Amino acid sequence: MIDSTILHYRIIEKLGEGGMGVVYKAEDTKLKREVAIKFLPHHISANKEERKRFEIEAQAAASLNHPNITTIHSIEEANEKVFIVMEYIDGVELRDKIKTGPVPIDEAISIAVQIAEGLEAAHKKGIVHRDIKSQNIMITGDEKIKIMDFGLAKIKGGSQVTKIGTTLGTIAYMSPEQARGEEVDHRTDIWSFGVVLYEMVTGKLPFKGDYDQAVIYSILNEEPEFKNYSELNSLILKALAKNPEERYQTTNDLLMDLRLLSHEPYVKPKRNIIPLKAGIIIGVIAVLIIAVLLFKNSFSSIETDNISIAVLPFTDLSPTNDQAYLGDGLAEQLLNNLARIGNLKVTAKTSSFSLRDKNLTVQDIAEKLKVSKVLEGSVQRIDDKVRITATLIDASDGYQIWSETFNRSSNDIFLIQDEIGESVVKALKLKLLGLSSSPDKKNVNPQAYSYFLQGNYFHNLRGKENLQKSIFYYSEALKIDSTYAAAWDGLSTAYSSRSDFGYGSVEDDNKIALKYAKKAIELDSTLASAYSTIGWIKRIYYWDWTGADSVYQLALKIDPANSNIIGGLAALASTHGRFEEAIRLDQKVIEKDPLNLSAYLNLVLHAYNAGEFNLAISTAKKLIEINPKFPGLHMKLGQIYLLQSNIKMASQEFENESDELWQLYSKILLNYAERKNNEADRYLDQFIKDYEDIAAFQVAELYAYKGDMETAFIWLEISYELRDSGLTTIIGNPVFKNLENDPRYSNFLKKMNLPYRKKI
CATH class of the missing domain: 3.40.50.10610 (ABC-type transport auxiliary lipoprotein component)
Structure with a gap:
C-alpha cells in the first residue's frame, strides 16, 4: 500500500488502525498538501450495515467546521475501496503525552477547554461523538487540540443503524448508560470527557479491571479516587456522575466552570450605544x-x-x-x-x-x-x-x-x-x-434600565417582601432586554440572598442564582459581582472550596478593592481554620469600608472561632454602636460571655437581642448555663419545631452545648443533608470542642473535604 496511488492520493505511511478502518498519511497530488486517508476494511465495506455506519461518520464529521475538530475534505470510492480524506494533523496523541506522567493542572485545563469547545460545536448540531478518549485527541505543535474520529458519531433524530444491544465506544471511557447498551445522548460525551480529564491530571484511568466486564463493573459501581486534591476534582466528579441527570447537562455549562478554573473570563463583544x-x-x-x-x-x-x-x-x-x-x-x-x-x-x-x-x-x-x-x-x-x-x-x-x-x-x-x-x-x-x-x-432599553435600578433599590433594603420586589423588577428588565448582563447579575444575587436569609428553597434558589450568574458572565465577563456570587454559592451551598477560591481570585483581578470578594476570601479562609488570614482580610475590608456591617460581623465570627474572644467582644461592641439591632449580634456577644463563665453579662446581651430566632436560641443557651435543663429542653423543642428547616446547624450547636454529643452528631448529619450554610463555620467552633476527638467528627470533616487537626 505504501507508495501506491489511489485516485490522486499517494500513500506515504501508515498512521494507525482501529475497528473502523486503517489510516494512512498521503499526499494530495492535485492540491499539493498532506492529508490523512481512512480506509474501510474490505470485510466491513461488504456489509451494508457497517458501510452505512461509515457513511454516517463522514456525513456527521463533514458537517462540522471548528478549529478543535479534524476537518473532513471528502469521501471517495475507487477500486472497490471506500475512504475518507481528512485533514492531516502533525502532532502527538494526548494518550502519548499522558504516558510521560500527569499533565500540570493549568495545561490540563487549557487542553480541556479546547476539547469542550469542539464538543460543544458538535452537540449544537445534534452530533454525539460516542468515542471520546485520549487516543482520539491530537495536540499539534502549537498546542492546538483536535478531536478526531467521529466514527461512532450519532446524529440526533437520525436512524438507528446499530444492532440492538450492541455497544459502541472504548470500554474504559464508556458512560454507564453506554456500557449497558442503552440509548445515549450528548451527556455520554460529557462522561467520556470526564474520564479523559481524570486521566490527564492523575496519569491513569478512573475505572480499571483485568478484563472488559471488570471495567464495566467498575464504571457502574465504583467512584474514582483522587490521591491529591486539585481544583478540578469537583468538576471531574460532576462530569462522572453515574446518573446522566446529575451530570453537566450541557457542554456549555461544563465550559463555564472550566473557564472559571482557568481564571480567564469568557469575553463576548458588547455593543457601544447609549439609550434614550x-x-x-x-x-x-x-x-x-x-x-x-x-x-x-x-x-x-x-x-x-x-x-x-x-x-x-x-x-x-x-x-x-x-x-x-x-x-x-x-x-x-x-x-x-x-x-x-x-x-x-x-x-x-x-x-x-x-x-x-x-x-x-x-x-x-x-x-x-x-x-x-x-x-x-x-x-x-x-x-x-x-x-x-x-x-x-x-x-x-x-x-x-x-x-x-x-x-x-x-x-x-x-x-x-x-x-x-x-x-x-x-x-x-x-x-x-x-x-x-x-x-x-x-x-440598554430605558425602561429596562429603570427596572434594573428599582431592582437594586429593593435588594439593598433587604427583607422578604423587598427581595421579592427586587426579583420582580430584575425580571421585568430582562423581559424587555434578555441580554442585559447587569440585570442577570442582580437577579442572581437576589435569589442567592433569598436563600441565605431563609426566605426560599436553599437548593432551588442557589441553583437558579448560579445559572443566572453564569448567564451574566456570558454576556459581560467584567462583572466581578457575578463571579463573587458564584464564589459565594460554591462556598456556601456546594462546598466546592477550590472552585470558590478560583472564582474569588478571578473576581479580585477584575475588582481588587471589592469588599464582598475580600470578605468571601476571609470566610473561605476561616472555613479551613486559617483564622489569622481570615482576620487580616476582615480588617482590610473594615479599613476601606468602615461602616460595612457584614465585615464587622465576619470579624466577630472569625475571631470567635479562632478563640480570640477579646477581639470578638470589642468588634461586636463597635458593630452595636453602628447598629444596635443587628440580628444575632447580641446573641453572639452573650454566647462569648457564657464561654467566659460570665452569665450576668451574657444575660444582659441576650435581653437586648431583637431577632426572634436568636431570642429563642439565647434563652436555650442561658437556661442550660443556669442548669435549668427542663426549661431549656422545652425551649429547644420549640426551636426545632419552628426552625429545623433553616437552622439545623444551630440545633446541633445547642445539643453540643448541652453535652448531648449523640444528638449533636445526628443534627450535624441533618445539616449536611439540608446543605446548611452554618457547616462552613464548624472548624474552631467552641461549642463543638468536645466533639473534636470523636472519630465521627474527623470523618464528618473529611466528608466535607475540610482539614482535620487532632486536638492534643
Missing part, C-alpha cells in the same frame, strides 16, 4: 464625573494622594417621592467610576449608603467615613424631565468646592452625547477614570 432616557442618566453621570475631575482646585489641579471621598445617595425631591431608586443608581454609578482613579480613596457604597437619613452634618459623615471630601446631590423627575444637582464639599470647613445643576429631557440625548464626546476628547483627563477612549456602554 437611560442615556440621559448615564450621560449626566459622565458629565458629573468630568465636572468633578476638571473643576479647578479639585482633582485636576492637585495630587490625589491625600484625597478621599464619599458619595452619598442622591436625595429624591420628586413630587411623587418615588425616585429614590434613581438617586441611588446615580450615586452608585458615580462612586464606581470615581473608584477607578488610582490614588483616589473612595468609600465603599455599603458604608456611605448606611448613613442615609441619619441627619448628620458633612463633618460628622466625613469623620465616620474617614474622608476629606463628600459628594452629595439630589434628583427631581417630572414627566420626561429630570433635574440633577451635585455638590462637592470640603469636609474640613464644610464649604462647597463645586456645585452644578443639570436639566435634561428625553429630547436631549444627542446634545448629551455631543457633550460627553467633547469631554472625552479633552486632553487625557478621562484616563484618570480608567476608561477606554470608546466607553464600554451597552444599548
